[in-house]
Amino acid sequence: MTRPLDPTSPTSPTTSTIAMGARARAVLAVLGTLGLVLAAAAAAPASAADRTPVTPTQLFNGYQNCSTDADRPAYVEASLGLVVEGIPSTTDSTDHSLLTARYQVWPVTDPTRTTTVTRGSTTPGSEAVAPLPSEALADGQTYAWQAQTVAGGAASDWSAPCYIRIDNTRPASAPAVSSSNYPPNTWNQGGEPVEFTLDAGGDDDVTGFEFSWRQDFRVLTTTIGDHGVPEPLNPYADTGSFARADAPGGKATVRLIPPDGSVGPVTLWVRGLDRAYNPSAATGYSFLVRSTAPTVTPDVPSPGFGDPVTFTLRPDPGVQSASPVVSYSVETSGGPDGSRTVDVPAEPDGTARVDLTMEGIDGQRVDVTSRSANGWVSPLGSWSVLYDTTPTVTSDGYPENGSGGGTGVPGTFTFTSKLKDVVSYTYFFNDDPEATVAADTTGPDHTASIDWTPPSDGHYDLMVCATTASGVRLETYDYSFTVN
Known part of the structure; x- marks a missing residue:
């Protein structure tokens, strides 16, 4: 030279x-x-x-x-x-x-x-x-x-x-994409990785492929190190997003797990890359995946509020056959502490058991995903129950949604619990400060009564909620009435 x-x-x-x-x-x-x-x-x-x-x-x-x-x-x-x-x-x-x-x-x-x-x-x-x-x-x-x-x-x-x-010129054609085990336009049993063949179709300008489960592709960045020295990036080191072709214009085979919880239509987007990483147009390969959610079964069909419950988690049979389930992610929501998530290891047959307490004042929801040894993560398997933890409120002198009494006329209001371990009730009328009254814990309904004299006529809302022995404040009931 x-x-x-x-x-x-x-x-x-x-x-x-x-x-x-x-x-x-x-x-x-x-x-x-x-x-x-x-x-x-x-x-x-x-x-x-x-x-x-x-x-x-x-x-x-x-x-x-x-x-x-x-x-x-x-x-x-x-x-x-x-x-x-x-x-x-x-x-x-x-x-x-x-x-x-x-x-x-x-x-x-x-x-x-x-x-x-x-x-x-x-x-x-x-x-x-x-x-x-x-x-x-x-x-x-x-x-x-x-x-x-x-x-x-x-x-x-x-x-x-x-x-x-x-090389300022993009590859002329989008690659072809096919799958040997997840054909398009039909429902497929999930649980195993999808095997894709990416084909440049003989366009020798293409030396590799980029793929993504989203239609937008990654933006590659170059890290600048000490003294301004760049750290050259080899995108093909990321085998979850890039694959080299077996020859210029050739093919690549990749095995990919769809995004966690995939069910229904799923699309992989692929584009070819030349030696300067210029991208071709993208090709989308779409296929359908059946739900692979686990089943979630309580040992008590209708557990009550505050009850401890053991749940049995069972994998989808197709998932277990493809690759054994090794763990479950269990999220409970509706309790006093909001949502909580625990990981539960699976037995060799893919099942697992988890003990939970029903603490949601409006109900409890349990959402479970399974994870297989090959990395497959299922969609949610769910179980839920609804609770009415509001107290019952009655008054002879001031009937609910009715009118009665009058200014300066006292009335008695009785609070009754639907639950067993209520120890008190908190209440207030309209914008008055809250007050608390103890429940009669010796009786079967844990009742309490208050006497109240309206200072004026008009509409009133009596807001009442019960508190349990463990300190859980239950749902509030709105008792509306009119003072004559």
């Missing part, structure tokens, strides 16, 4: 030079698209002339590693230009005066056509980022670029060339 001549030489061919004076602070690399955010750096003169510039190290292009193999260039998207970078330095590690980084790029078919970009005011020991212009990088062409450190009037040797292949 013939290296280009130094553009400062009087014998050099015509060159294009662009001066840059900013340093990259944040980088976001999206599939097929590169962005660069530059923040101005303060200018400073070069330090003493006796320091010797050192050839830049840590070379990257498009936040990918530099390839020094001309036969294996790095494929990059450069429709908006291409970020190149390297770390300039000098032999004097104690001198932190700002340096200039110089980058030069040329097509491998014509090394005399050079474009030079300089990045001034850059910190020694940190990445000096500069964009090569898009007009200097033609789609489908291979280029070489190199870097040089400039300090005062001195320049280092050029780095060994890095080779890039410009």
Whole structure:
């Protein structure tokens, strides 16, 4: 490979030079698209002339590693230009005066056509980022670029060339998607992973695939480490979202678990990726999954409020056959502490038992999902019961939803519990302060009575709730009446 001549030489061919004076602070690399955010750096003169510039190290292009193999260039998207970078330095590690980084790029078919970009005011020991212009990088062409450190009037040797292949064109066609065990347009027994075949159909621009259970795909980000050094991302390391094709234009087979709780129509979205991670159009593969929810059975058919209950959890037979259920997630809701979730291990046959107390003042709900050894998570299996924990309120002088008595006419109101362990009642009339009266715990109905004299005529609401011996405040009852 013939290296280009130094553009400062009087014998050099015509060159294009662009001066840059900013340093990259944040980088976001999206599939097929590169962005660069530059923040101005303060200018400073070069330090003493006796320091010797050192050839830049840590070379990257498009936040990918530099390839020094001309036969294996790095494929990059450069429709908006291409970020190149390297770390300039000098032999004097104690001198932190700002340096200039110089980058030069040329097509491998014509090394005399050079474009030079300089990045001034850059910190020694940190990445000096500069964009090569898009007009200097033609789609489908291979280029070489190199870097040089400039300090005062001195320049280092050029780095060994890095080779890039410009790929601004998306793959022409969406991939084909099929499944050997979950055919489309029919109900499928869930419980085992879905085996998909992703096929580029011979389009050798496609070298891999991206897939998602949602129609939107991931945004890939490049992490910038110490001294601005990027950490090149290999998306194919994420086997839950990416797969390499077995050959350019070839296929990939993946086994995927649908999202937790999948039932009914499910769609996998797939698109092809070229070497620069440009995406093709997406293909959706839809299929139907029967419910694989476990059954939830109490040992008492109609447990009462406050009763301890043992529930038996049983797996869906198809799920258990595909891969044994190893645990259950049990969520109870409606109790005084809101929702609570516990994990319960399963027996070898997939069943499990869990003890719960019915504490919901309006009722209790139990939602259960099973988890299989292969990672399959079922939809909810549910059980619920409703309770009426409001007290009964009666009054001879002031009937409910009626009228009676009058201003200054006392009345008696009696509270009766529907439950066994009520110890008191809390009540108030309209906006009066709350008051509490003890229940007669010796009687079968745990009753209490209060005497009340209305201060004026009109409509009244008597709000009453009972409290249990364990301190649980039950549901409130609204007793409405009118004072004559």
